[in-house]
Amino acid sequence: MESLRENLQLFTRRFGLLNSSCCESCCGEQVSLVQSHILFEIRRMGNPAMVQVADELGIDLTTFSRQIRTLEGKKLVIRQVSPEDRRVNLLRLTAEGERVLDQIDRYMAGKIEQIFSFMSPFERESVIRSLALLNEAVAKAGSCCTITADKEVACCK
Known part of the structure; x- marks a missing residue:
């Protein structure tokens, strides 16, 4: 019998629908999995502070800042200084x-619907x-x- 961890590992790997090979069929852009999560969280949180999104995604601020610079370069995200606190950078799509x-x-909804098509209501x-x-x-x-600057996953012990 498969363990819970095995099932979670398999699910995570199999469900990793947004990966390096999907960009052309998904959105026609070179958007990484991490970048798609960042875009999603910015929309979900409604123009959040950078640190809020980094914390939510478990990404250290140095790595996160690099991703934001890349998204700014692709003209997908705008970073603005908060009018209330000049130390805070706000993000918006x-x-x-x-x-x-x-x-x-739309791509993810289609894939999820495809997966669910094999299940009863x-x-x-x-x-x-x-x-x-x-x-x-x-x-x-x-x-x-957290995900560190060298793309390692660092967990407390």
């Missing part, structure tokens, strides 16, 4: 960033409820792992 994220959304609902429960439990348990 450009119109092009919104367009790319919309294309990624009851199985789909069970998976959706189970994922919600798993996400809540993970959030409550917390995590101390």
